[in-house]
Amino acid sequence: MGFYLLKRLLNYAILLVVATNLSWLLAATQLNPRSLYEVSNPPIDPVSIENNLRSRNLSDQVPLHQRWVVWSKDIIFHWDWGQSPRGGDVGEEIERRIWVSVRLITLGSLLGAAIGVLIGTWTATRQYRLSDRTFTFLALLGLSVPSFVIASLLQVFATWLNTVTGTRFFEFVGETGAHGDWFGAALIDRLQHLLLPTVALTILGAAFFSRIQRNVMLDSLNSGYVRTARAKGLPRSRAIVKHALRVSLIPTCTYFAFSVATLFVGAAFMEIIFSFHGMGDYGVKTIQGQDVHGAVATAAFGGLCVLMGALLADFMVAWLDPRVRLGGTTYGRQ
Amino acid sequence: MARSACAFRRHNVWTAVIVVAEPIEHSGANDSKAAEKLATGNADGMMAKAAIPLQSNRNRLLLKRFLRNKTAVAGLIVIGLLIIVAIIGPWLSPWDYDDVDRRAYLKPPSFEHPMGTTQSGRDMWALTLHGLRKSLVIGLVVAVLSTGIAAIVGAFAAYYGGWIERCALWIIDLLLVIPSFLLIALVAGNSSGGASSWVLLVLLLSVFGWMLSARVVRSLTLSVRRNEYVLAARYMGLSGPKIIVRHILPNIASLLIIDATLNVSAAILAETSLAYFGFGVQPPDTSLGTLLGDGARQLSSFPWLFAGPATIIVLLILSVNAVGDGLRDAFDPSSASSNKS
Numbered sequence: 001m002g003f004y005l006l007k008r009l010l011n012y013a014i015l016l017v018v019a020t021n022l023s024w025l026l027a028a029t030q031l032n033p034r035s036l037y038e039v040s041n042p043p044i045d046p047v048s049i050e051n052n053l054r055s056r057n058l059s060d061q062v063p064l065h066q067r068w069v070v071w072s073k074d075i076i077f078h079w080d081w082g083q084s085p086r087g088g089d090v091g092e093e094i095e096r097r098i099w100v101s102v103r104l105i106t107l108g109s110l111l112g113a114a115i116g117v118l119i120g121t122w123t124a125t126r127q128y129r130l131s132d133r134t135f136t137f138l139a140l141l142g143l144s145v146p147s148f149v150i151a152s153l154l155q156v157f158a159t160w161l162n163t164v165t166g167t168r169f170f171e172f173v174g175e176t177g178a179h180g181d182w183f184g185a186a187l188i189d190r191l192q193h194l195l196l197p198t199v200a201l202t203i204l205g206a207a208f209f210s211r212i213q214r215n216v217m218l219d220s221l222n223s224g225y226v227r228t229a230r231a232k233g234l235p236r237s238r239a240i241v242k243h244a245l246r247v248s249l250i251p252t253c254t255y256f257a258f259s260v261a262t263l264f265v266g267a268a269f270m271e272i273i274f275s276f277h278g279m280g281d282y283g284v285k286t287i288q289g290q291d292v293h294g295a296v297a298t299a300a301f302g303g304l305c306v307l308m309g310a311l312l313a314d315f316m317v318a319w320l321d322p323r324v325r326l327g328g329t330t331y332g333r334q
Numbered sequence: 335m336a337r338s339a340c341a342f343r344r345h346n347v348w349t350a351v352i353v354v355a356e357p358i359e360h361s362g363a364n365d366s367k368a369a370e371k372l373a374t375g376n377a378d379g380m381m382a383k384a385a386i387p388l389q390s391n392r393n394r395l396l397l398k399r400f401l402r403n404k405t406a407v408a409g410l411i412v413i414g415l416l417i418i419v420a421i422i423g424p425w426l427s428p429w430d431y432d433d434v435d436r437r438a439y440l441k442p443p444s445f446e447h448p449m450g451t452t453q454s455g456r457d458m459w460a461l462t463l464h465g466l467r468k469s470l471v472i473g474l475v476v477a478v479l480s481t482g483i484a485a486i487v488g489a490f491a492a493y494y495g496g497w498i499e500r501c502a503l504w505i506i507d508l509l510l511v512i513p514s515f516l517l518i519a520l521v522a523g524n525s526s527g528g529a530s531s532w533v534l535l536v537l538l539l540s541v542f543g544w545m546l547s548a549r550v551v552r553s554l555t556l557s558v559r560r561n562e563y564v565l566a567a568r569y570m571g572l573s574g575p576k577i578i579v580r581h582i583l584p585n586i587a588s589l590l591i592i593d594a595t596l597n598v599s600a601a602i603l604a605e606t607s608l609a610y611f612g613f614g615v616q617p618p619d620t621s622l623g624t625l626l627g628d629g630a631r632q633l634s635s636f637p638w639l640f641a642g643p644a645t646i647i648v649l650l651i652l653s654v655n656a657v658g659d660g661l662r663d664a665f666d667p668s669s670a671s672s673n674k675s
Binding site: 268272 | 510512515516521599603611627640644648652656
């Protein structure tokens with residue numbers, strides 16, 4: 001078990017290092033931080049531009065390999081991911097933003113997965129009835145609409161509702177706003193701001209997971225062990241919940257692990273539309289702002305998330321599926 | 335890999351066995367279906383001797399299964415209409431997509447401009463038609479390219495095994511670890527733009543879009559590789575690439591077709607998402623994604639900039655996805671999620 005895990009982690013570490021370096025190479029050759037200074041008015045002295053860029057290891061006049069050595073040494077020896085072209089430490093920025101992303105996606109992804117699993121399970125037991133067809137179509141629709149379209153429509157709807165009711169029930173700018181100082185006001189205010197992005201994430205998650213869950217559930221409903229359970233006299237509902245549902249949750253859980261991991265950088269639309277300054281927002285801003293180090297750090301963080309998701313998925317399978325053993329040791333319950 | 339088992343039916347003489355062995359659970363209305371299933375199963379078994387009727391019979395069966403799925407048929411019709419509209423688009427509008435009407439800036443829909451005009455006085459209807467054409471081209475080209483890469487990498491990796499396979503799998507893992515959206519944005523967003531910016535975008539979307547399918551192709555090839563006809567071909571002295579192209583790829587064709595279909599919608603969706611941030615097709619060229627991205631930002635004040643492109647893109651992606659689902663169900667009847675036929 002230990003050896004298996006170690007080998008796996010080592011391979012992941014190599015993948016991540018190579019991916020990060022490739023991202024750096026791409027960012028350093030494609031982005032042009034100099035252009036930020038050159039457009040400024042009044043024009044800045046070229047020598048001071050050069051000094052500025054050199055002090056942040058961003059000058060394109062320094063040979064690529066020298067910049068690479070400086071960049072990687074800083075990370076290895078000081079865990080310093082560099083500076084953005086306008087100044088400001090990339091590491092600090094990311095440390096702050098990770099928590100914004102966590103706050104944004106936790107509720108939405110959990111709700112989306114839960115509702116999706118419920119719908120998927122329910123529709124699988126009612127295959128080809130009207131309810132099944134309706135939800136299958138709705139899920140297909142949900143997956144076919146670009147996520148920013150859903151978010152924008154929600155925003156328009158909320159604005160309309162606010163004007164009609166004359167209240168400010170829906171808040172959609174940032175994480176917090178003005179609120180009273182009574183007990184719990186801050187929490188309520190945060191939840192109000194979370195409401196719309198959470199609804200959007202829930203819709204997307206529910207569409208995705210209901211499809212997966214329905215497919216897996218149908219496979220397990222038609223499998224031998226469920227038929228056996230029914231033949232032994234177990235009522236249909238108990239056979240579904242105790243045998244079919246439990247087994248069908250294994251693949252769904254692995255998808256969940258992956259989807260949460262990718263949401264850290266993938267929720268960029270929600271973050272930008274609802275002004276949450278999280279990791280997805282950062283990734284887009286750094287590219288728009290010619291920020292080489294910021295973009296690379298975001299890419300590395302995204303890669304780390306994917307690998308954590310993969311690891312989490314493996315553990316979930318090992319934990320949920322008694323047939324799987326990691327390197328000889330039984331894992332979790334029998 | 336529940337689906338894999340039935341993706342290579344062509345040489346499969348024991349289809350009959352599988353179909354007969356499957357319990358007939360449906361009663362009443364489904365009896366005719368079950369009987370038909372038995373019949374086709376037997377036919378498949380017999381046709382193994384006479385190859386040509388098997389082929390046409392199988393196609394007829396697939397067509398029948400596909401036509402039974404109403405959503406997929408509707409999707410196919412919508413796609414057909416959209417393609418026709420995209421092709422004859424320039425004759426459907428008095429305006430060209432880059433014409434500027436100096437008397438109408440940001441005007442709501444009117445008789446002259448059925449879908450309104452943009453900030454720079456361009457006709458929305460003409461722009462939408464042009465965008466639709468570009469999005470369709472992007473979707474189709476990316477689908478063909480990425481499925482092609484997936485088929486070649488996956489099949490070669492599985493057929494040759496050894497270090498080739500290990501290399502291929504490692505590269506697949508690497509590309510999956512890199513957040514592709516960021517890197518595509520990084521390259522496409524900072525390209526010089528111009529009329530051919532979409533070519534770069536197509537290449538990027540293809541390079542980052544084949545990995546998951548390649549894995550599936552690999553696992554399918556691993557099982558196809560052990561079949562007798564592959565062995566026979568090898569003993570006859572056929573080279574590896576020829577065996578892959580003539581015997582392995584045709585037998586996983588159903589998977590490749592489904593995959594390419596779903597890749598069309600994935601590519602259009604990806605381009606749309608990139609375009610929202612300005613990383614998609616660069617001006618003066620335009621796609622549904624760029625129109626939608628601009629429209630979404632001004633949705634509350636100028637809804638006509640959004641409504642048209644949004645409707646068309648959702649229709650398009652929804653139809654392609656529906657057709658993909660229908661194809662999967664038709665090719666893969668043993669999967670419980672599909673229509674039993």
